[in-house]
Amino acid sequence: MNIVEVRRLSKxxxxxxxxxxxxxxxxxxxxxxxxxxxIGLTGKSGSGKSSLMxxxxxxxxxxxxxxxxxTGQGRVIDLASAGDHEIIQLRKTEIRYCSQFLSVIPRxxxxxxxxxxxxxxxxxxxxxxxxxxxxxxxLGLPKGLWDAYPVxxxxxxxxxINVARAIISRPRLLLxxxxxxxxxTRTKDVVIDLIRSLKTAGTSVLCISHDEYxxxxxxxxxxxxxxxxxxxxxxxxx
Amino acid sequence: MSMQxxxxxxxxxxxxKIYGEPGPxxxxxxxxxxxxxxxxxxxxxxxxxxxxxxxxxxxxLGIVGESGSGKSTVVxxxCFDMxxxxxxxxxxxxxxxxxxxxxVSGQQKRFIxxxxxxxVYQNPRDGLNFRFSSGGNIAEKLIMAGHMHVGRIRERAxxxxxxxxxxxxxMDDLPASFSGGMQQRVQIAKAxxxxxxxxxxxxxxxGLDVSVQAKVLDLxxxxxxxxxxxxxxxxxxxxxxxxxxxxTLVMKNGRVVESGLTDQILQDPQHxxxxxxxxxxx
Amino acid sequence: MxxxxxxxxxxxxxxxxxxxxxxxxRKLLKAIAIPGYQVPYSSPEMPIARGWGTGGLxxxxxxxxxxxxxxxxxxxxxxxxxxxxxxEFIQSMTQCQTTYDTVDATLIxxxxxxxxxxxREDQIFIFQVPQPEPLRSVERxxxxxxxxxxEADYAKMWVSLYESFVRHGDIMLGxxxxxxxxxxxxxxxxxxxxxxxxxLSQAKTLYLxxxxxxxxxxAVPPFTTVEPLEFEDVKFNIEQFGDQRCYKTKYTRAFLDExxxxxxxxxxxxxxxNFLDKLEAGAEVNPFFNPYLAxxxx
Numbered sequence: 001m002n003i004v005e006v007r008r009l010s011k012x013x014x015x016x017x018x019x020x021x022x023x024x025x026x027x028x029x030x031x032x033x034x035x036x037x038x039i040g041l042t043g044k045s046g047s048g049k050s051s052l053m054x055x056x057x058x059x060x061x062x063x064x065x066x067x068x069x070x071t072g073q074g075r076v077i078d079l080a081s082a083g084d085h086e087i088i089q090l091r092k093t094e095i096r097y098c099s100q101f102l103s104v105i106p107r108x109x110x111x112x113x114x115x116x117x118x119x120x121x122x123x124x125x126x127x128x129x130x131x132x133x134x135x136x137x138x139l140g141l142p143k144g145l146w147d148a149y150p151v152x153x154x155x156x157x158x159x160x161i162n163v164a165r166a167i168i169s170r171p172r173l174l175l176x177x178x179x180x181x182x183x184x185t186r187t188k189d190v191v192i193d194l195i196r197s198l199k200t201a202g203t204s205v206l207c208i209s210h211d212e213y214x215x216x217x218x219x220x221x222x223x224x225x226x227x228x229x230x231x232x233x234x235x236x237x238x
Numbered sequence: 239m240s241m242q243x244x245x246x247x248x249x250x251x252x253x254x255k256i257y258g259e260p261g262p263x264x265x266x267x268x269x270x271x272x273x274x275x276x277x278x279x280x281x282x283x284x285x286x287x288x289x290x291x292x293x294x295x296x297x298x299l300g301i302v303g304e305s306g307s308g309k310s311t312v313v314x315x316x317c318f319d320m321x322x323x324x325x326x327x328x329x330x331x332x333x334x335x336x337x338x339x340x341x342v343s344g345q346q347k348r349f350i351x352x353x354x355x356x357x358v359y360q361n362p363r364d365g366l367n368f369r370f371s372s373g374g375n376i377a378e379k380l381i382m383a384g385h386m387h388v389g390r391i392r393e394r395a396x397x398x399x400x401x402x403x404x405x406x407x408x409m410d411d412l413p414a415s416f417s418g419g420m421q422q423r424v425q426i427a428k429a430x431x432x433x434x435x436x437x438x439x440x441x442x443x444x445g446l447d448v449s450v451q452a453k454v455l456d457l458x459x460x461x462x463x464x465x466x467x468x469x470x471x472x473x474x475x476x477x478x479x480x481x482x483x484x485x486t487l488v489m490k491n492g493r494v495v496e497s498g499l500t501d502q503i504l505q506d507p508q509h510x511x512x513x514x515x516x517x518x519x520x
Numbered sequence: 521m522x523x524x525x526x527x528x529x530x531x532x533x534x535x536x537x538x539x540x541x542x543x544x545x546r547k548l549l550k551a552i553a554i555p556g557y558q559v560p561y562s563s564p565e566m567p568i569a570r571g572w573g574t575g576g577l578x579x580x581x582x583x584x585x586x587x588x589x590x591x592x593x594x595x596x597x598x599x600x601x602x603x604x605x606x607x608e609f610i611q612s613m614t615q616c617q618t619t620y621d622t623v624d625a626t627l628i629x630x631x632x633x634x635x636x637x638x639x640r641e642d643q644i645f646i647f648q649v650p651q652p653e654p655l656r657s658v659e660r661x662x663x664x665x666x667x668x669x670x671e672a673d674y675a676k677m678w679v680s681l682y683e684s685f686v687r688h689g690d691i692m693l694g695x696x697x698x699x700x701x702x703x704x705x706x707x708x709x710x711x712x713x714x715x716x717x718x719x720l721s722q723a724k725t726l727y728l729x730x731x732x733x734x735x736x737x738x739a740v741p742p743f744t745t746v747e748p749l750e751f752e753d754v755k756f757n758i759e760q761f762g763d764q765r766c767y768k769t770k771y772t773r774a775f776l777d778e779x780x781x782x783x784x785x786x787x788x789x790x791x792x793x794n795f796l797d798k799l800e801a802g803a804e805v806n807p808f809f810n811p812y813l814a815x816x817x818x
Contacts (some may be wrong), residue, residue, distance in 0.1 A: 018511035058499060058507040084499050085245070085294055105481055107456050119463065169269055203512050345671040352675075367676070369658075376682045381682070382675045387752040388685055409684050 002070065004056070005171060006031040009065035009080070011051050011228075013138055017227045025051040027228040029065070033173070038195070038205040048228040049208045050100075053082070053175045056206065057097040058087045072172055092120050098166030098176040098206075102150060102158040108162055109134065109147045117169040125171030135164045136195070140187055142230075155182040163191050174198065180214050192217050197225045246292040247331065247435060247468050248316075253289040253325035256277050256310050258282030260323075270511060275492040277305070284492045285311040289325070290488060291497065295435065296466045300483035300500060302473060303513070308492040309472045313438045315340070316355045316470070318347045321449060329354060331435055352382040356429030358466075360441035362421035365428065372399065372424045373409040379431040394443065400456060405515040419450035423457065430461060437469045443478060455481055476519045488512045530542070530613065534581040535613045540564050544582040548728060551739035556701025557669070558652050563735040573606055576629045576648035579643040580610060583644065583728075584627055589617045596633045596777070596791035603631070605790025622794050623806075632695065636774045636795040638808045639725035641742060647710045649731035652700045652738065654708040674706050678749065685702035685754050701740055702745045714748070715758045719808045721746040758812040759805040764788040769799040773813055 003072050011026040026048045033039055041049045054060040056067055062080035073095060077086060091097075097116065104113045115125070115132035121222050122128050136146060139160040145153065150161045159182050166176055174195070180188045188211075195205060195218060215222060222234040256264065264277040268284045275284040286308030293299050301309040312371040314320040316327060318340075326338040331354050338348055351357075359365040366375050385391050396406050402423040404416075413421050422442055429437055439458065444450040455461045460481060462469060471482050479486055479500060486503045488496040488511065496509040532538060540562060547561040560763055566574045584590065590610055593640040594603035598620055606629065611618050619625050622637045629646045639645055658676040668674065677698060684691050691697075695711035699720065709720060710729060722729060727740040740746055748756035766771045767787040768777075774795060776788040790796040798805050 013506070014508075015513065017513050054505070059501045061498070061502060061508065084497070085297075087290070087499060088294075088297070088484055107452065107457065116463075271732055343671075344667065345673075348671055348673055356730075367679075370679055371686065373678050373686065377682045378679045380673050381678045388682060388754045390753075391682065392686075 001035050002032045002033050004031070004033040004067040004070075005054075005066075007068070009052075009055060009067060011048075011055055011060055012063045021050065025060075025228055026055065029228075030040060031230065033206060035204055036199050036202050037221065038199055038219050040215040040222040041206060041208045041225065042210070042215070043225035043232045047225040049225050050177060051228070052225070053097065053177060053206060053208065057091075057095065057096070057175055057216040058082075058172075070172070072216065091204060092117075094167050094172040096171040096174055099175070100164055100181065102162040104150055104161075104165075106151055107149055107197060110141065110150050110153075111146045113127045113150055113161055114164045114168055117165060123167060131168060135168055135194075136160070139164055141192055153189060155164065156184070156187070159183055159185065163194070167194055170198060170201060170203065172203060174203055174207075176205060177208045178210070179207065180209070180211055185213075188214060194221045246328075246335075247295045248293040248296070248330070249335070250312075250316065250330045251290045251326045251473045253312060253315055253327065254287045254323050255285040255320060256282050256287070256300060257285060257324045260284075265498075270490040270493055270495050270509075273491065275308070284308075286315075286489070286492045289385075289487075289489075289494055293436070293468055293470065295330070296366075296375065296468050297485065298347075298462060298469045298471060298483045300471045300473065300479035300486040301489060302476060302479050303489035304367055304474060305492075307489040309474075309489045310440055311438050311485075311492075313357075313470060313472050317355055317438050318351050324357055329436070341476075348382075352379060353432055354434055354436060356424045356431075356434040356437045358422070358437070358439045358442045359430050360444050362413060362418070362425050365425040366421065367447070368414050370412075371410045372404065372413050372416070372427075375413065375424060376428050376431050379428050383432045394431070395427075398431055399424070401430075401461070401496070402427040403453075417450075418446050419454060422446065422454050426454075426457065426461070430465065430467070433465070435468060437467050438472075439469060441474070458482060476504065476515065490517065525672055531613065533614060534540045534584055534610070535566075536564060536578070536581050537677065544578055547737050548579065548582070550735045550737065552726070552741050554705075556699075556705030556707040556738060557638070557743050558736040558738045560735055561737050563732050566732070567609070568605075570733040571650065573602060573629075573631060573648040575730025575737070576631070576646050576732075577606060577610070577730070578732060579646045579728050579730040579737065580627060580629045580680055581613070583646075584610065584614055584616060586614065586616060588614075588617050588626045589624055591619050591622065591628045593628065593630040593633060593792075593809045595631055596775070597793045599793065606742070612623070620794055629818050632711045632713075633775075633792065634712055634719050634788070635810075636791070636792040636805075636807050638719075638806050639723060643725045644724050645727050645729065647712075647729045649708065649710040649736075650733070651696075652708055652729065652731035652734050652736040654696075654706050656681055669705060672704065681749055681751070681754075685751075691750075691751040691754065691756070698702075698749050700749060702744050704744075706749070707738060707740075707746075709746075713759055713775055714756070715810075717746070718747050718758070758810070761788065766790045766799075771799055773807065773810075 006029050009029040013023040017022040043049050055062050058079055067079040069077050111129050111132045115128035118128035130222055141160050150158055163179050180191055223230050224232050260282045261280040264282055265287055268275050268277055289312050303309045315322045322340055327340050328335045329339050332339055332350050373395045376398055377391045380391050399406055399409055402422055404423045413424055437504055443454050473479055483500045486493050486500045490511045498513045504516055507516045530556045543562055546669050549561045551559045566577055592603045592607040594600040607618055613636055622635045627644050631648045655668055655677055658680050681691050695713055696708055697714050697717055698706050699709050712714045721742055724742055724777055726742055729738045750756040761776050766789050771790055777791045779787040
């Protein structure tokens with residue numbers, strides 16, 4: 001069963017302050033994501049990968065088309081047109097987005113950054129923090145950094161925080177942008193393992209990556225974007 | 239079942255405030271497309287018009303706009319500092335949301351204001367009585383809620399001041415002797431004294447030093463997470479809005495020009511004014 | 521015999537013209553109907569300046585009849601200049617009887633004290649009030665205090681009591697301690713000592729308050745509950761005189777004045793002069809039952 005069915009999705013930016021300049025980011029995208037499926041999204045920068053992901057997360061408003069999403073309770077919601085409150089609710093419980101770079105609220109410790117998505121679900125800070133520490137341990141973040149502010153961390157350390165924060169609440173749909181860009185091979189493998197274990201539990205993943213190593217080990221299927229269109233879809237030949 | 243039908247905490251419809259006598263075309267001749275909120279026929283001033291939104295329990299809603307956009311007016315109308323010209327608002331904990339709170343008696347409004355809301359103003363002098371000690375200011379709220387035991391009032395005031403990181407030994411001092419940041423903390427302690435489900439924050443960090451601003455924002459965020467209180471945050475500062483809010487209304491010339499999830503407003507603004515605002519963000 | 525005959529021929533009985541008396545009586549009826557509520561009234565010109573007892577005088581003059589027996593007291597004494605002048609004026613305008621004895625009076629006009637002797641149903645007690653607004657110390661605008669009364673919004677008043685307690689360890693209000701009347705309005709009892717506050721509650725007599733300068737009348741009808749504001753853990757109490765007693769009579773159960781003698785020593789004496797005289801003469805007295813006195817005895 002598909003968790004997401006994107007139909008004729010288009011995204012166009014109208015830049016009023018640049019003399020009404022228009023930029024076509026996505027054009028008539030059709031895409032199905034099955035439950036428990038991991039899709040690798042590839043393409044040059046500017047091809048629309050991030051735009052597609054942000055449309056799914058509603059950080060971007062779609063210009064045309066539909067994004068049908070099947071909730072855990074079996075309701076179908078069009079993410080392109082649903083009310084803001086519905087989207088907020090889904091973000092809290094089902095859909096998580098992990099951007100390329102960690103952008104967190106300043107002056108919050110690593111453990112709190114990671115455990116925050118669990119708070120509305122568990123409502124117990126101590127338990128949420130335990131789960132966060134567990135995850136940070138597996139991702140090899142030095143213990144000394146757990147209570148520090150991630151703003152000061154290296155790229156690789158921030159990346160680990162970012163990934164941990166995205167997966168800790170075991171979302172039904174995970175949108176993840178370059179999860180391993182600045183990680184060493186050992187940590188890459190941990191991330192791959194963690195995401196695959198989510199998949200076994202039913203999570204569907206849309207993953208942008210340039211890393212063949214990761215794409216090979218992670219994705220069930222690859223989509224290649226060019227100028228806002230899906231140009232080909234590669235099924236791994238097993 | 240009724241919660242399913244009405245999940246909102248606060249519902250606002252057509253909130254409008256006009257100064258002076260409006261003419262028949264006042265609303266249609268003012269607003270962002272005219273770059274003005276002054277009616278050309280009657281010279282009446284449309285402080286805000288047709289503002290409608292739902293606020294959910296625990297939600298943080300931002301209202302952003304330049305000075306004169308009407309954002310503070312919206313808050314002042316909702317916390318009864320001003321009377322609206324037109325408009326209705328329902329608050330779930332008041333009469334189960336069945337009675338328009340903007341059209342009840344002054345006594346009822348005062349009850350709502352002091353039991354179901356907290357307000358933190360830009361200027362601490364608007365939210366605090368400078369003739370009373372900081373503890374006395376908190377006591378005022380508690381007394382309004384029927385607490386008549388000095389010992390317990392002081393206990394609760396100490397707890398709240400500790401929570402907002404005001405040294406407890408300053409409890410019996412006048413707020414005039416406090417720094418600006420500490421005055422805001424006392425205001426916040428007073429605002430949350432009666433566990434209100436709804437908090438209004440009107441430009442609370444404007445005018446504070448950057449480092450003090452950061453600490454006040456941290457406090458607000460922590461309290462929000464801990465208490466789960468819904469908030470309406472008014473600010474001209476998009477970084478405050480980005481840090482605190484889930485959803486944002488953008489106002490200009492007294493009207494809401496755009497509303498959406500805060501990350502969408504910041505990354506994919508639709509209205510020309512919002513695009514300008516976002517592009518000016520440092 | 522009396523040098524005031526020329527006034528009598530020129531002025532109405534009891535000085536004030538009948539229609540103004542009627543107005544004042546109507547306002548008094550309203551005040552009685554809403555215990556503790558301040559009723560605005562005309563406050564007509566008097567031959568004394570406003571602020572010198574005109575409010576009390578208005579009430580007395582609009583109620584007094586030829587058969588009334590008048591007593592005028594100023595802080596416990598009938599002999600002060602203010603009391604004498606007011607009494608003489610009223611007497612000459614009405615030819616009424618005057619008295620020194622609390623028991624004989626039908627109308628008692630007083631400044632800043634209630635008599636020690638219990639008052640009866642057939643007596644009316646009239647206070648001269650300088651500041652009728654109990655909220656004035658916390659709110660300077662009249663339109664706001666009226667709104668606060670209207671909405672029973674008394675938190676600020678309570679906070680000022682809280683602040684007084686925090687600053688001084690006690691609610692430091694010597695005279696004019698704010699009271700709640702009939703569970704509704706907060707009222708200024710005029711600057712009577714705290715000693716007298718319990719005597720306002722469930723009294724047999726009618727208490728009327730006149731504030732001439734501020735143009736307000738209010739009332740505590742007989743058998744109305746009047747409660748001093750107090751917290752659950754910080755209670756109202758009357759003045760404590762410790763071991764002091766009246767140096768003339770050794771009496772302790774009355775409000776005492778402090779006297780400084782020429783040699784610098786201090787003495788205490790019963791403030792209510794009529795009561796003192798009766799005690800000294802060994803006459804029978806019938807003081808108010810003051811529940812707070814029981815605490816002193818312990």
